[in-house]
Amino acid sequence: MSNHAHASEASISASSPPNHSARAPNAADPSRSRGRLVPEPDAWPRSPWQRDRDRIVHATAFRRLEAKTQVFAAIDGDHFRTRLTHTLEVSQIGRTIARVLRVDEDLTEAISLAHDLGHSPFGHAGEEALNACLRDVGGFDHNVQTFRILTRLERRYAAFDGLNLTAETLEGVVKHNGPLEGPVPAAIADWNARQDLRLQLQPSVEAQIAALADDIAYCSHDVDDGLRAGFFQAQDLRCLPLAAAVLDEVEQHDGGLERSRLAGEIQRRLIDRMVRDLLAETTGRLKELAPGSADDVMQLPTACVAFSPAMHRSVAELRAFLRERVWHHYTVNRMTRRAKQILRALFESFFEAPECLPEEWRTRAGAAGSRACAEVVRDYVAGMTDRFALDEHDRLFRIARTRP
Structure with a gap:
């Protein structure tokens, strides 16, 4: 541990809890916030x-x-x-x-x-x-x-x-x-x-x-x-x-x-x-x-x-x-390999066929293979949970079996 650490041990010991009553001079001050891009009233x-x-x-x-x-x-x-x-x-x-x-x-x-x-x-x-x-x-x-x-x-x-x-x-x-x-x-x-x-x-x-x-x-x-x-x-x-x-x-x-x-x-x-x-x-x-x-x-x-x-x-x-x-x-490596295959398949499918995207995403995607399409597919796929990604993969690629 450095000299800094040795010099400061006493100030954080369990027997000497720090004084929380005053804000440190180096602390960010909410009353001096630089604000939001779109101005809004205070939320007292x-x-x-x-x-x-x-x-x-x-x-x-x-x-x-x-x-x-x-x-x-x-x-x-x-x-x-x-x-x-x-x-x-x-x-x-x-x-x-x-x-x-x-x-x-x-x-x-x-x-x-x-x-x-x-x-x-x-x-x-x-x-x-x-x-x-x-x-x-x-x-x-x-x-x-x-x-x-x-x-x-x-x-x-x-x-x-x-x-x-x-x-x-x-x-x-x-x-x-x-x-x-x-x-x-x-x-x-x-x-x-x-x-x-x-x-x-x-x-x-x-x-x-x-x-x-x-x-x-x-x-x-x-x-x-x-x-x-x-x-x-x-x-x-x-x-x-x-x-x-x-x-x-x-x-x-x-x-x-x-x-x-x-x-x-x-x-x-x-x-x-x-x-x-x-x-x-x-x-x-x-x-x-x-x-x-x-x-x-x-x-x-x-x-x-x-x-x-x-x-x-x-x-x-x-x-x-x-x-x-x-x-x-x-076992993690196996999951990693499967996960990469699933996400690659999802991205490539939607990138090549944006008409398969849900309506709200399809209207923003533009033409298949375009930069705009890639960015929309990125946002759609990246936002998925694990379970939703697995379900989407099944919906796109699982072949339903029919009984003879």
Whole structure:
């Protein structure tokens, strides 16, 4: 752990809870929000970012996350994470961190809840398949698709397409992985010309928290899911110093646990260690960098929310373990192969015959094989849940058998 982390341990100890009464000077201030592209009256008693959060939760794309793959397809079992449960875990972790750091919890939550809306069915397998299908028209990226959903594809309001979110929420979603460097995707560039999202600057503290809460959530819950699925045993984690320390702690206090309890104890202790490390490191960085405002945070040369160097290495080791033992497990590979075949078949069929699309999509698709058609098919297929994609595939390709 870095000197920052050591210097800050006392401020986050369980015996000395932090003071939440005052907003940190580097926190985003809802009273100074840069507003929405389409002006709207205030929504008292909600702040602008509470309103953003509520709009995201009520979005159709948010509900669809319930039946979209995280690692295990929704058809594999009811107890594995979906995109929705992952998103809720990210939000919970993000709010906890934001509260300790005394920054805006509602903005952190809104960004956390929105960050995965653009994922296609079947997780990264679906994204890879769509990217290949769309290589001649810019490919497919779930982060860009998230932005399209938030700004254009959701159609719930009379006065505008999308959700008309504040600049701060959109900016946090766009910069989920940091400042945008190099060519900016057209959907984001076009919007940025009308509503400045300060793409080249650092994200807000709240957006940085949401990004690392995402890492903490998936690294810990994929350990839980992998153990419950029997992809590896708890003792296999001893090759990882971070997990070995957690195992020692569990065995010391709760030896002989059955698999489900053991998995749960490992997961929660992993989360605790990663969150405490992040808080210590970030507290030290903020003290050293001393940004006096939210705008100062964005002008910094580097992120201020971070793991210590030691924890950063531990998280990278955990990812490598999960990549080998869970994400590329042969049963997941089989699902991945089938998912790619299904999405390729769906895309190619609708692209070649847009008349097979539902009415509301067919009227926007234009001519078969055109760029406009490709973009409409992209949005239609990417929005599907796992179950709906399987059903559409059956409707298009299953040959009904008749009895002799």
